[in-house]
Amino acid sequence: MKKVLSLPQDCPIEYKTHNDSLRDNCSYRNTDRMTDNFFQAVNPLWYIACDGGLIKLAMLTFWPNIMPYDYFGVWGQFIKNLAYNYHYLLVFIFWIAIFLHVFEAIVALRLCKKLHIDFTNTCRWFLQTLFLGYVSLGILRQYAAKKRRQS
Template sequence: MTTNEEEITTPETPEKEKIDNSSSTKDESNMSDSDSSFHLLEGRWTFWYTHRPTTFRNSSVNYDSCLKKLEEFWCYYDHMKFPSELPLYSDIHLFKENLKPMWEEEGNRLGGKWILRLKKGLSTRLWESLVFAVIGEQFSVGKEICGIVCSIRPQEDLISIWTKTANNQIVTQRIKETMKKVLSLPQECPLEYKTHNDSLRDNCSYRNTDRMKKNFESPKFIWWLVVPTCAILLFLMVHWPYAIPFHSLGALGQFLYHLISNYRLILLFIFWSVFLAHIYEAFAARQICRQLNIDQESTYLWMIQTFILGYPSLRILKGYSRRGLW
């Protein structure tokens, strides 16, 4: 009997193992197929949110420990508020795994950030473009990008890219140019760079930044011929008409003499109106320079040029401001 039982039971064990192994193999295959249905990101990222006036550490919220799949990213991103919907003094951070958005963090402390200043209402579109570019590894600088930040402030919004090594000029410049490319920014758009050591020293992220060097532009040379010449001629006609050689100017001289003889008060009014208008435009240029975050020396140059040329100079500054990029 024993022998028969052994003969009966002995074949069943391998069969059972065969079934178990087959089931296990099937489960592993299903798991593999399930994993293959996901799309892994090149890196792992974490969303953070901060809001003042509470302290930075107390206000940081980790939305997820790690986003490593594209489907996970979309799940969180689709339920997030747009920057335009956030209250003032809010910050959205997207940082690499195990990196906190803090200046003194070990992976950040030797780095800095590129800063783009925006008019209110432009941050949502540009922030989304930058998020997609970062998770899609469009910058191609390896681990040099620590994260990105969108900051909502009363007068402006700011977008910044945190870099790992501030003194690596080649990489930081490449990040700057790629940022302009992915956001479709004009080449003259000013981007500011500030190291985290400087931020720690002034306890501020966006003040006292390194501004652009090429932030002064002159209009076409024809304006330097026409506007000053007309201004000098008008001044002489009003205050010193005897200095004008009317006879030597032919028909033009006769016309000018006629104006002085019959409309001197009107010319006087025009002269002082233009003079005051140029003063107003010079101070308007200073205000725009402050909005554009232009350094003091260049601001003085803009004011002097605008006082001399008037609107042709001011129009250039207004063009930069109208684009909403500073």
């Protein structure tokens, strides 16, 4: 027969049924089970700048024929020269940019886990950092430094 413990009434049900998760006097609130729900969205203009730049880089790299180089003046002639004469350089820059965004998103995942941020907001941080890179990761790192100073 299973021994039933008498617990204070403010303990949640799951702590009353799982003895291995039980904390003395329901001190579960002070454990590492605490989650944070921090998420801060960035200015939407960053999406235009970062994602627009990545899309333009992809167009230059994989579809250089569809770019209207004449509309960009001197800059257009420069990027046309890059697209047709230094294609390997654009391919290298494109894949490095993609790799860095994925790497920064993984760093954001690990930082969210370290900060005990809940699953929904961790997904938000991951996607925002995947699309924006260091702009998003910088906000999360500032929050981590602030939390470190507080504790």
